[in-house]
Amino acid sequence: MNTGWDAIVERVERPSPRLLQIDVRTQGATFPPVSPGSHAVLAFGDASHRWKNAYSIVARSDDGRCLRFVVRLATPSRGGSRFLHDLATAGMSLRVASITNLFPIVHTARRHVMVSAGVGITPFLAYCASFQAEGSDYALHHVCRPDELDAFAALLPGGVRDRTTFHTRRDAFDLKTFLVEEPIAARLYTCGPDAFVAAVTDAATSVGFARAKIHVERFAAPETGRAFTVELARSGRRIAVEAEQSLLEALEAANVDAPSLCRGGACGQCAVAVCAGTPDHRDHFLTAAEREAGNVILTCVSRAISDTLVLDL
Amino acid sequence: MDIPFNTTTHYQAPYRFENTPETILRFPFPFGVDQYMYSMNIEPHGRGGETPALRHTFDIDEHYVAECTEKARILALDPERCIVLPHMRMAEWDFVELAMESLASDHPAYFSLIRDDARWHWINRPLGIERSFVFGDDDSLDGAPFAFMARQMQGDFTLQDQRDDDLWMDGGMVTAQADWSLKFDVGMSFRQWHAPVPRAGEMGIFDRALRYLLMMQHGQPVRRLNWTMTINPRLDTAPETFHLWGPDRQSVTVANAGDLVHLRVELQALFRLPRSNAILFSVRCYLLPLRDVVRVPKWGARLHRVLRDLDPALSAYKGLDSYRQQAVDYLAPFDDGRALPDGCAPDPDISLAAAGEEALR
Amino acid sequence: MRSPSALPYGVLRFDPTGRRHLFVCDRPTARVPVGDVPATFDSWTVTGDAPENGSFGRKFQSSEHLLEALSEKLSKARVGLRVYAAGSESFLVEIARITDRYGLCAQEAAFEEPMDGAVPVLCIHCKTRFACETGAFATCPGCGRHLEVRTHFSRREGAYMGVAEPQAAAS
Numbered sequence: 061m062n063t064g065w066d067a068i069v070e071r072v073e074r075p076s077p078r079l080l081q082i083d084v085r086t087q088g089a090t091f092p093p094v095s096p097g098s099h100a101v102l103a104f105g106d107a108s109h110r111w112k113n114a115y116s117i118v119a120r121s122d123d124g125r126c127l128r129f130v131v132r133l134a135t136p137s138r139g140g141s142r143f144l145h146d147l148a149t150a151g152m153s154l155r156v157a158s159i160t161n162l163f164p165i166v167h168t169a170r171r172h173v174m175v176s177a178g179v180g181i182t183p184f185l186a187y188c189a190s191f192q193a194e195g196s197d198y199a200l201h202h203v204c205r206p207d208e209l210d211a212f213a214a215l216l217p218g219g220v221r222d223r224t225t226f227h228t229r230r231d232a233f234d235l236k237t238f239l240v241e242e243p244i245a246a247r248l249y250t251c252g253p254d255a256f257v258a259a260v261t262d263a264a265t266s267v268g269f270a271r272a273k274i275h276v277e278r279f280a281a282p283e284t285g286r287a288f289t290v291e292l293a294r295s296g297r298r299i300a301v302e303a304e305q306s307l308l309e310a311l312e313a314a315n316v317d318a319p320s321l322c323r324g325g326a327c328g329q330c331a332v333a334v335c336a337g338t339p340d341h342r343d344h345f346l347t348a349a350e351r352e353a354g355n356v357i358l359t360c361v362s363r364a365i366s367d368t369l370v371l372d373l
Numbered sequence: 374m375d376i377p378f379n380t381t382t383h384y385q386a387p388y389r390f391e392n393t394p395e396t397i398l399r400f401p402f403p404f405g406v407d408q409y410m411y412s413m414n415i416e417p418h419g420r421g422g423e424t425p426a427l428r429h430t431f432d433i434d435e436h437y438v439a440e441c442t443e444k445a446r447i448l449a450l451d452p453e454r455c456i457v458l459p460h461m462r463m464a465e466w467d468f469v470e471l472a473m474e475s476l477a478s479d480h481p482a483y484f485s486l487i488r489d490d491a492r493w494h495w496i497n498r499p500l501g502i503e504r505s506f507v508f509g510d511d512d513s514l515d516g517a518p519f520a521f522m523a524r525q526m527q528g529d530f531t532l533q534d535q536r537d538d539d540l541w542m543d544g545g546m547v548t549a550q551a552d553w554s555l556k557f558d559v560g561m562s563f564r565q566w567h568a569p570v571p572r573a574g575e576m577g578i579f580d581r582a583l584r585y586l587l588m589m590q591h592g593q594p595v596r597r598l599n600w601t602m603t604i605n606p607r608l609d610t611a612p613e614t615f616h617l618w619g620p621d622r623q624s625v626t627v628a629n630a631g632d633l634v635h636l637r638v639e640l641q642a643l644f645r646l647p648r649s650n651a652i653l654f655s656v657r658c659y660l661l662p663l664r665d666v667v668r669v670p671k672w673g674a675r676l677h678r679v680l681r682d683l684d685p686a687l688s689a690y691k692g693l694d695s696y697r698q699q700a701v702d703y704l705a706p707f708d709d710g711r712a713l714p715d716g717c718a719p720d721p722d723i724s725l726a727a728a729g730e731e732a733l734r
Numbered sequence: 735m736r737s738p739s740a741l742p743y744g745v746l747r748f749d750p751t752g753r754r755h756l757f758v759c760d761r762p763t764a765r766v767p768v769g770d771v772p773a774t775f776d777s778w779t780v781t782g783d784a785p786e787n788g789s790f791g792r793k794f795q796s797s798e799h800l801l802e803a804l805s806e807k808l809s810k811a812r813v814g815l816r817v818y819a820a821g822s823e824s825f826l827v828e829i830a831r832i833t834d835r836y837g838l839c840a841q842e843a844a845f846e847e848p849m850d851g852a853v854p855v856l857c858i859h860c861k862t863r864f865a866c867e868t869g870a871f872a873t874c875p876g877c878g879r880h881l882e883v884r885t886h887f888s889r890r891e892g893a894y895m896g897v898a899e900p901q902a903a904a905s
Contacts, residue, residue: 092591092592092647093647093648094647095648095650159591160590161650164535164650165650166537167534167536167649168534169837170837240814241812242812242813243810243811243812244811244812244814244815244836244842245837245838246813265751267753267813267814268751268815269814270751270839270842271751273839321588321590328588329588537839554858554895556861557858557888557891558888560888561739564738565738565887565889566739568738568886569737569884569885612897613859615858616859616898
């Protein structure tokens with residue numbers, strides 16, 4: 061059973077004031093080869109606060125000992141990106157807790173069209189490196205602020221700039237004029253904030269893209285919400301879940317052995333049985349029937365409608 | 374550990390197949406209780422298991438050379454037993470890496486792998502193969518890296534592409550299958566290729582199994598056991614050659630059941646492949662004639678009960694109907710009705726004399 | 735109940751998210767899809783030797799001609815196309831092989847329940863493909879074996895599997 065890799069920050073670069081490129085070197089076993097679209101959960105922090113956040117893997121070094129990430133300073137930030145932006149420096153310890161791919165390339169597609177905004181470009185940096193190496197047909201559309209265009213362009217792997225169109229207005233409307241020309245065999249991938257992804261999906265659907273050919277990676281950080289109490293049925297322990305904290309984070313802070321993997325509500329590994337109370341489902345994994353039944357919850361992103369939730373832990 | 378490789382084996386008529394006592398005792402007997410029904414019997418595939426066959430990533434036993442020889446014979450006659458669709462190129466190399474590293478690590482007496490950046494050097498002593506190649510360069514392995522390596526391994530292998538929330542069997546080398554055709558099934562989704570299996574669809578097993586497999590992580594392989602029966606020690610029971618092996622099902626009597634009827638167990642292991650995100654499915658086939666099964670008292674008694682009480686739909690699907698009664702009648706004297714311990718392991722402290730000595734009793 | 739490996743047959747229904755719609759059928763009597771009819775849709779029909787047979791849209795003398803035209807069209811098609819197919823199972827599986835080859839997904843290519851009983855069969859022994867009119871058993875026109883036609887269907891081959899089984903030889 062893989063329990064992650066102890067690592068240190070090898071190198072930090074700042075392509076723009078709000079973008080941090082961070083290279084992480086393993087202190088133990090090498091990182092396995094990584095399929096494009098994979099993300100890693102990084103565990104880092106200091107004595108006062110620990111974070112576990114998921115970041116797309118931009119690249120892996122040939123010798124397998126380094127992984128590269130790009131982190132955007134998020135606002136509002138739950139603190140993780142602020143911590144890294146302010147304090148990440150060569151030699152800082154952290155842990156790569158896991159590597160998973162929830163956003164893989166569709167290998168049978170004849171053409172790949174990617175549309176991203178802001179730091180949503182990160183999985184596509186890995187995608188495009190692979191497309192270049194394989195000689196695949198692809199196009200990248202990236203939406204960003206005009207003052208960040210050069211920074212994002214500098215992140216593109218070799219040969220990719222020629223196939224990239226930058227859009228400096230957050231306006232999905234002109235996307236339609238590109239999308240309508242796409243061949244029927246094209247697959248569309250999009251990544252970025254929820255509202256952006258929804259706009260891209262709408263634009264694609266309006267020109268006739270089939271729903272199954274639109275592939276979305278949601279960069280979900282668990283949302284804040286109402287504070288509530290979780291009770292562990294097996295021990296009777298009661299734990300307070302703060303407004304700013306996810307249910308999973310509250311359990312971990314209380315040293316409860318709760319399962320997790322992607323920490324973004326997409327993989328189902330953190331599912332726990334609900335004995336009492338009403339879950340507030342915010343995940344992308346459970347079926348409608350499972351949500352309805354209310355007897356399971358994904359702790360990494362979901363919360364409670366009732367004041368108390370009793371879990372089978 | 375030195376395995377004398379069995380070289381007298383003949384997997385087609387006239388059949389010849391002998392197991393040493395060690396091979397019998399390491400057999401992955403699949404029944405832990407006295408009755409059988411489908412279940413999602415997936416468990417981690419690591420370095421543990423009730424019988425030695427379960428303890429390596431890819432198991433090698435005394436039949437290694439004979440099975441590879443038989444595989445080559447079948448491929449020469451029917452090259453479409455190996456098909457890999459073009460988009461699975463990356464998965465081919467993932468497979469080569471996993472296979473070479475595991476075999477060299479688990480069986481260093483037989484296999485060696487030397488890596489110098491992308492320049493790899495592979496040695497397979499039992500088959501007398503030595504090859505240098507460039508990892509990732511198809512031409513350096515004759516344009517077919519998957520085939521190069523799958524020929525050197527016991528069992529069948531398929532490559533599943535993960536896309537659209539499903540798994541697609543987009544490649545494989547299949548020469549020891551239990552009545553399914555790779556050239557027919559290649560390109561099918563998980564539900565499509567399982568379509569012929571009765572009962573399990575109703576039980577929702579495939580939906581749950583698919584959801585589980587879609588979330589498999591690299592470095593955490595899993596396995597399960599599947600079973601059926603074969604008349605004669607025949608690995609190739611494909612639909613393509615049904616006319617060669619199908620009629621044998623009519624030839625079983627109680628007198629010859631011990632020699633003709635073989636318990637066929639498939640050790641199915643699944644691995645997430647890192648570069649391609651594909652899933653490798655390995656199916657390692659073990660055959661044990663009933664005459665060898667009953668040399669392990671617990672196994673003989675338990676198999677009698679499982680076959681006697683088997684769901685008729687499962688018996689029909691597994692092709693047992695023509696001879697199940699004969700097999701049950703053969704096994705009955707070996708079942709005294711006693712309570713048997715749960716679990717698949719043989720009787721504790723058992724030791725088997727060599728076959729010749731037994732026959733003298 | 736159909737095998738899970740068969741094509742996903744169902745009632746054809748116009749997809750309002752499509753931008754261009756093409757209905758293909760192998761006989762003039764096939765019904766167009768139900769639902770709100772799009773402002774424009776193309777219809778291709780195999781009419782054989784009776785081209786004045788009351789159908790509208792483009793007419794083809796044979797299925798082969800229609801299939802060739804469909805390949806040509808899909809090789810250049812843009813996003814937004816929807817294809818709806820009706821006819822015999824042999825016709826439908828050939829349509830599916832073409833739409834699969836050009837990367838159309840389930841929402842983009844839909845298939846009506848087959849309109850007559852002939853099923854396409856692949857002899858697993860000699861790989862001859864032929865149409866079987868009679869149901870569960872057939873004689874392979876390639877190798878002469880008596881085959882049992884299984885319910886297992888391959889979309890890539892566009893056929894059901896025929897296997898020479900002992901009981902087939904007896905029938």
